[in-house]
Amino acid sequence: MDCATSRGTAHSRLQRWPDILTAEETALSVITRFAPSPTGYLHLGGARTALFAWLYARQQGGRFILRIEDTDQARSSEAAVQAILAGMDWLSLTPDAEPVYQTHRFARYDAVINQLLAAGLAYRCTCSPERLAALRAEQLAAKQKPRYDGLCRNRQVAAEQPHVVRFCQPATGDVGFVDQVRGAIQMQNQELDDLIIRRTDGTPTYNLTVVVDDHDMGITHVIRGDDHINNTPRQIHLYRALGWDSPTFAHIPMILGEDGSRLSKRHGAVSVLHYREAGFLPEAMLNYLARLGWSHGDQEIFSQDQLIQHFSLAAVNTAPASFNLKKLLWLNQHYLKTAETTRLAELLLPHLAALGIHTTADTKLHAVIAAQRERADTLAELARISAFYYQDVATFEPKAARKAFKGNPVPALQQVQERLAALDTWQQATIHQAVADTVAALEVGFGKVALPLRVAVTGGMPSPELDLTLVLVGRTATLRRIAHAIDYLLKSDA
RNA sequence: GUCCCGUUCAUCUAGAGGCCUAGGAUCCCAGCCUUUCACGCUGGUCACAGGGGUUCGACUCCCCUACGGGACGCCA
Numbered sequence: 001m002d003c004a005t006s007r008g009t010a011h012s013r014l015q016r017w018p019d020i021l022t023a024e025e026t027a028l029s030v031i032t033r034f035a036p037s038p039t040g041y042l043h044l045g046g047a048r049t050a051l052f053a054w055l056y057a058r059q060q061g062g063r064f065i066l067r068i069e070d071t072d073q074a075r076s077s078e079a080a081v082q083a084i085l086a087g088m089d090w091l092s093l094t095p096d097a098e099p100v101y102q103t104h105r106f107a108r109y110d111a112v113i114n115q116l117l118a119a120g121l122a123y124r125c126t127c128s129p130e131r132l133a134a135l136r137a138e139q140l141a142a143k144q145k146p147r148y149d150g151l152c153r154n155r156q157v158a159a160e161q162p163h164v165v166r167f168c169q170p171a172t173g174d175v176g177f178v179d180q181v182r183g184a185i186q187m188q189n190q191e192l193d194d195l196i197i198r199r200t201d202g203t204p205t206y207n208l209t210v211v212v213d214d215h216d217m218g219i220t221h222v223i224r225g226d227d228h229i230n231n232t233p234r235q236i237h238l239y240r241a242l243g244w245d246s247p248t249f250a251h252i253p254m255i256l257g258e259d260g261s262r263l264s265k266r267h268g269a270v271s272v273l274h275y276r277e278a279g280f281l282p283e284a285m286l287n288y289l290a291r292l293g294w295s296h297g298d299q300e301i302f303s304q305d306q307l308i309q310h311f312s313l314a315a316v317n318t319a320p321a322s323f324n325l326k327k328l329l330w331l332n333q334h335y336l337k338t339a340e341t342t343r344l345a346e347l348l349l350p351h352l353a354a355l356g357i358h359t360t361a362d363t364k365l366h367a368v369i370a371a372q373r374e375r376a377d378t379l380a381e382l383a384r385i386s387a388f389y390y391q392d393v394a395t396f397e398p399k400a401a402r403k404a405f406k407g408n409p410v411p412a413l414q415q416v417q418e419r420l421a422a423l424d425t426w427q428q429a430t431i432h433q434a435v436a437d438t439v440a441a442l443e444v445g446f447g448k449v450a451l452p453l454r455v456a457v458t459g460g461m462p463s464p465e466l467d468l469t470l471v472l473v474g475r476t477a478t479l480r481r482i483a484h485a486i487d488y489l490l491k492s493d494a
Numbered sequence: 495g496u497c498c499c500g501u502u503c504a505u506c507u508a509g510a511g512g513c514c515u516a517g518g519a520u521c522c523c524a525g526c527c528u529u530u531c532a533c534g535c536u537g538g539u540c541a542c543a544g545g546g547g548u549u550c551g552a553c554u555c556c557c558c559u560a561c562g563g564g565a566c567g568c569c570a
Contacts, residue, residue: 035570036570037569037570039569039570069570071569071570072569072570074569075569075570129568132567132568136566139495139496140495140496141495142495143495143496144495144496145495145496145497145565145566146495146496146566147496147566164568182499182500185498185499186498187497187498188497191496191497191498191566193566195567196567196568198568199568200568201568203568205567205568205569205570206569206570207570209570210570225564226498226499226500226563226564227563227564227565227570228564228565228570229498229499229564229565230497230498230499230564230565230566231565231570233498251499253499253500253563253564254563254564256562256563258505260562260563261562261563262563262564288506291506291507291519292506293506293507294507295506295507295508297508297518298507298508298517298518298519299518299519300506300507300518300519300520317506317507318499318500318501319499319500319501319562319563320499320500320562320563320564321505321506321507322505322506323505323506324504324505324506324520324521326505326520326521327505327506327519327520327521328520329520330519330520330521331520333533337533372532373533374532374533374534375531375532375533376532385531385532400530400531403530404529404530435529445529446529447529447530448529449529450529450530451529451530453529454529454530454531455530458530458531460530460531461530461531462530462531462532463530463531463532464530464531464532465529466529466530469530
């Protein structure tokens, strides 16, 4: 029962759990998974990990599975599960099977731990947290890596006594694996200690559950953040002890904040869903995330199909990458310029509603989007700069007003107002003629009339060619706004 | 502290010993276009962390240093 002497395996009677995948399914080439712990929203790093795992599975004609790692019941929440699901759904990272919840699999983990215990590959430990803390302090003081000293390895601890279960790591030799991203990684077994696989309260811990699940789910490629590199050797020993083949590992580097430090809340928006609220398009987010740490020559713009086609783990970078909002904005603008107008209209409605504009995705909105789309980099911005098509402008944007209203624009506004009011039809051509006639009559430059008119009608918001702008704003609103501007100018003069 | 991983323009990256006087993209700057703002176009600034090797030849291979990140939990 001394684990130092027995390095056999505990596997023979352990069968693959049949209720997750059928035998035919596990026989399929590639199965990847995304395994978040539901303690918060889906953050950028997690989303990218999920994306890479999803892409790899898609490309290989394999399957992608979501596993909820909720064994820490104190920190896990259903709300977080929903947030993760919503984030993945937004990015269309659809799993190929129902999510697996670890809390539903405790019986299985228990059975595995008991097997390990019975095979002498794990043992009960009664060391108190106090002793562990003291040991740790001592080792740190001696400039050593803190690790459990194996005190309970050869003790006979009765099952009735409160205890944890520790897994016997081999004391000598080394472990290695070939990481699909960074190549061969080796570690001395002495660096490893006997990790806890079952807590005092009887629940299993991460390193055990991840191994059991990855095996049971038939995961062929474990694609995860490189903060797990150090766990991998421990897990490999667990696989060996259980007589299972290790999956292939691929560790992708972290995403850092703009300042180069680890991405966290203080960097602002880390939640993927925040970007949906802020008016980003999922395809922009996906494209951005994919290019963060991965590349395919000089190509920057990738459709989902192209990502699937070109993705490769070997092309994933080894160094961490910094998140850069400017580039995301550029990509978002690119997709805003090229997306279907009808789709954009639907997506824009909530952003307009947030500004108090309740409209429908009608022909006017389509025309507005066509006119404004290249002037915004988010849907929220698109809504903001398009509001004047629906609402009268309360104030003039100072910079635009200064430029447009210098000199005395009132006569020009009054005359163009008259000519516009007299038009038989409200069309681009007739409007253009009215403006041109005003310019000719006043013997001034085109801008002398057009500029104040534009700002009077738009409030100084970015807008397309003047006649189109006026057509979309409509005659009544246009005339009302000109009157308001004249009013405003006369007052501010006095 | 120990172990693991990493280091090309401000940022994302190309580069698998000569193709590199280091390419692309974002940002920034300038110009063109222009009745606003954009878009678009043209041009520009900006990088192989440092030091040793190996080699006829090193951004590419090896070693050391520095710096950065991660792990060292009865978190995952």
